[in-house]
Amino acid sequence: KKERTLAMIKPDAVNKMGDILQMIRDANLILTKAKMTKLTWREAADFYTEHQTKSFFNNLVQFMTSGPVVAMELMGDEAVSVWRRLLGPTDSGVARKEAPPSLRAQFGTDGTRNAGHGSDSLASAARELEFFFPSTAGHGPANTA
Template identity: 45%
Template sequence: MKGLELTLAIIKPNATKLPHAVQGIRNRIISSGFYVVRTKDVHLSMNEAQQFYIEHKQKFFYDRLTSFLSSGNIHVHILAGTNAIQMWRQLLGPTKVYQAKVENPTSIRALYGVTDTRNAAHGSDSLLESIDSAAKIGIVCPHIFQATIIVQGTYNGKYTRVII
């Protein structure tokens, strides 16, 4: 898988409750050329949701966001592809659903999002954030992957080296 990048993709509770939304999002993932490396369906506790979004703790929407993420099942995917982070975020569209409907009406958030919090899906900003977030919700464990990819860099001000 040389030249491929990993990213974390999460289908949020509002979308997982709708079979047509789940199928539509998964179809977009596959038709966009992603490889699905790992998939896990989970129901996060409030504490897990708070840890997942810890970087937003001081923001006004933190409580609403963490309550929502822990309100139902989420589908978590680790995707691989060329420029996977950028491609996934492009498929998602803008975070704000109204903006997505205007600027990118065929995006996942425009099609399946309801509000800025209930915007159907999550995408990480960087590879290190993807790995960190995936570890927080237990989708990345040492026994899951062979040591084939080494990620180095800084994340949250700390030097990080992750082997998955």
């Protein structure tokens, strides 16, 4: 089934964008939108609002605002799960125990600094795509520059 998902290259892996685009291409996903942006604290906290009560929330927002990110819309067959498989396990240390080497195994560091993000469902993808690529003016980081 053809799907769209929101993929994000986190601040620790933005300089690996070339390698990551190659992985996307090799997985037969199509890059349909892309934007580099530096998230404000408020934007990062809003994007990760479902994690706001977690112990790692402040570290996560700190990391996500430490430099620019690249947000991408990817399209293709089973795009949500295909991109999450390319990412690998959330914790890059865990990811390095698995084969083949995933994006997080290659470019991440630990459970927070993990190189990339992917929507976990079609519903999340719809929300997260709207966050970065709003269809109506006035929402998300697109019109706040």
